[in-house]
Structure formats: C-alpha cells, structure tokens
Amino acid sequence: MPSQLIDRQTNGVFIISATPFTETGAVDDASTDRLVDFYLEHGVTGMTILGIMGEANKLTAEEATGFAARVLKRVGGRIPVVVGVSAAGLDNLASLAHFAMDAGAAGVMVAPSPGPAVEDRVRGYFHQVCAALGPDVPVCLQDFPQTTGVPISAATILTLTRDCPQIVMLKHEDCPGLAKISAVRAGSGTADTPRLSILCGNGGLYLPQELARGADGAMTGFAFPEMLVEVVRAHQAGDPDRAEDVFDAYLPILRYEQQPGYGLAVRKAVLHHRGAIACPRTRAPGPKLSPTDEAELLRLIARTEKKVKEL
Template structure:
C-alpha cells in the first residue's frame, strides 16, 4: 500500500468542496486559494475536500493538482481532515492518482466511478476494490450519476463494504438522494456512513435520514455549519428553518453549466477570491443570473459577503 501509516481522522459534518481560483489569465491564483482556505477554516468547517466536481477537477493539469495540494496542506496544518477526489476514467489512472493523494496529504479519498466508458457491475467492483486495496486510507464511494453518468447500485456498495475494510462511506448524489441513503444504510448494515452532496439541496432531509454530513460547494460554509450544529443539538426546527431560508440560493448554485461561476462570483463579491474565472466547458454568468444569485443571499447575512470587512 502507498502512503504513510497515520492516525485516521474522523470525516463527518460540513466538508465543502474547495473551488479552484483562477486568475483572469486562466492560471491558478495561489493567493486566492490560500485566502479561500482561511475563509473555510474561519467558518468552522469540519473538513475540506479537494478535486471534486466543484473544484473543476476535470480541467486540472497534473502539476496544478500537485501545487494545489501543497498549498492546502500548508494552510490547513492538520487542523481539519482533507478528502481528495481521486476518481479517473480508468482503473490504472484511479490507482495512480489515489497513491499520489495518499503521499500528498489526503486523510481520505472520494472516488468517482469511471466517467467515459460506462462500466458494468463486474468492472465497477474491480475498480473500487483496486483503489481501496492500493492505499491505507478510508474510501468514500461517490455516487454521482448526474456528473459521471454512472449510478452505483446499492447492493454493490454493500458488497464492497463487507469485503473491503477501508471502504467506509458513500457520498450519495443520485436523486432522490434521501431514498437511496436509506437503502445504503439498511443494506450495508451499518458498515457505510453517508454524506449528502448536490450542493446540499436535500441537506436537512438527508440529516433526518441518517446522513452524517454534507459536501456542498464552498461559498456558504458558515450557514451549513449552523444547520449541522442545530440538528446535532436536537433543534430540528432551527435547522429546518435555516435550511429552507438557504434553499433558493442552494438551488441557483446547481444550474447546469453555470454552477461553478455562481460559486465563484459569490466568493469574489465578498473578497475571498480575486476573480470568478471558470475554465471551459463551464460558462461565466451574465448580469441577470449574477443579480439573481446575489439576491437570494440578501436576508442570510453569510460570512462570505462580510469577509472583506472582517479581514480589513
């Protein structure tokens, strides 16, 4: 197995997917990335995820991944666990990427299925098993058919959890997420924990179904932390009320083709990052969509829109 043997950190709660800030020249903006990590930590997140779909991971070069990991590990300094996305279009690529992630500082891996040629059940099982057996890290299966085109069957998840010790959780992003979460928990007989995704669009209902956290985009972490903490304290009314107030904003951050730009425009508006540049194939926002996104935040007072003043 690759990667140093180290104490495993519990992954639960609010674990946002870090955006990748680019300058207007399209290159990684390292200063903005450092500021983004500081913002997340100030918001009280329970962990951070790198190289997810909301990171525009599918546009990143190998050297860029390496530099992003270096910067994030340096800024976090072990204060929260780091989850690295290490899915690939093929088994060998996923194994290689996962081994690199283990060396680069990941505390856990989030593994997307192959997303070019769609695998059958036998090849999907071999893919996840090979990744898990290649590293000494907890593995989170990412069931995100809207992004990958591949739905991971619940019986296969349960089989993998029985047979491979370090396959320990699932990020369920297959609508309706709540129904599938219940099936995962039931069929895995407690071996798998579940996280929500899809930018938190069913966050409250997922918590009610037994999810231990969420992995949304990264511009509203303080609001997610408030929802999570209220729920865990037993105040479901407060958790539900805040979630429903956030829902219009969450929803607008799921618009296909424009979601990455929504996340970044909000981060830019508060001074967390310098540019909202997104890489092809993502599209920038037009003025009406930008206005609509910001209007949904008017009554929420999120940390992101106070960040410039908070750090002045």
C-alpha cells in the same frame, strides 16, 4: 499523514473547495490560501479538493498536485482533507492518491469509471482501485450518476464496503436518493456489514431530509458554508426544527446555485463577492455570468443576508 484519517464514523461538513483561477486562467495561489482560511473561519469539519466543483478535469497533473500540496500545507492538519483522485487510468489515480496521502491527506475520493452501468463491472473496478491504493488509504466512494452516468445500487455499495475495508465513506449524490440513504444506513452497521459514513452532496439541496434519513453530514460546495455547519450542528443537537429554519433562510440562493451547467459560475461569483477569491473565473470551457445574472445574484445575496439576520 494527519493524526486522524477519515473512517466509518466521520461526520460533519466537508466543504468541497473551488479551484481559484486568475483572470488569465492560471491557478491563483494567493486566492487558494484565502479560500482555505475562509472555509476554516466558517467552521467546516473538513475539506474535499479536486472534485467536480474544483474543475479537476481541467487541471494538468502538475497543477493538481501543486494545488493539493498548497491546500494541505495551508490547512496544516487542523482539519482532515479528502482529495479527489478519479482518473481514466489506475496508475494515474494511484499516483495522485499516494502523493496526496504523503502530503497529509485524510483519504481520497473515487468515482466509478465511465462505461456500461453494470453492477459487476462497478464492483470489479472498485476492487482494482483498492488493490492499487493498498490497505492504508481510506476511500470515499462518490455516487453521482447524474454526472458519471453510472448508477450504483445500495446493494452494490453495501457489498463493496464489506469486501473492501478501505471504502469507509459514501459521498451520496444520487437524485432522487433519499430511499437509497435509508437503505444504506439500514444495511450497514449490522452483524455482517460494517458501518459506512454517509456525507451528502447536490449543493445541500436536500440536507435536512438526508440527515433525518441517517446521513452523517454534508460534502458539498455551497458558498455559504456556515449554513451547512449550522444545519448539521442543530440536527446533531436534536433540534431538527432549528436546522430546517436555518436551511429555509438560505433556500432561494441555494436553489439558484444548483442550476445545471451554470451553478459553478454562480458559486464562484458568490465566493468572489464574499472576498474568498480574487476572481470568479471558471476555466474554459465554462460558464460566465452576464451583467443581468450578476444583478440578479446580488439581489439574492442581499435578501439572504437580511433573512439570516432576522433569524
């Protein structure tokens, strides 16, 4: 295991990694190594793998464990790595989680199981998850109702982190969700509720405001990780204006990446353009850029790079 697991104070930028594929759709080991190096070179605090952006639902069990093992070996303990282990069955979830922890992961990320959006059902599910994982596996609770279809209230999040000591981090992706960040931050770190680390997703689209509301950083996959790193660094240094200036320079391409059902193809195309992966392919069924899309994206990249130089 790494020397430092994720905990209730964890902060910074945990970049969510893509899963690179070859032209034939196989997991690309060489690009996996290049992508890890790319993220490290751009100063990320940690990594998260096998999430939605990582197309984890399109991988076989063997591919998922192989990819996790390769990433963890390449990282070599230099930064913490969180592994997404959400699965339909608790046995499969626990098996992948324990494999990842034994291979050096710093914690696991779990989303609620699909089903009726009933608060006591969500609480019951996470109690079962924590019991299956055991007390030594730190858990990041993924709150992404736009994808899972399961909203979780701030009150339930606070109850879970009280009742389940393993739940030390919230991956916040609810939208609109700024009020929820305020509620979770105000309700944790109190006499009866331990502090909860909050890292935010949604591509970083609301990152300056989320940090101002009390978030500890970002856990998302924007293809310019240096922006996320600098925004969080400036905010932590007490310079929110600098943080917003940097953020604003990247906003057009950030917004372009956030197109529902299409953004992953854009993100992979940017990573390919930047030399981080050899092929921008998403695994079928998945979106693909047209020549018009690619020309549009290249223009956005050029304009972004020009703005950043001026900044």
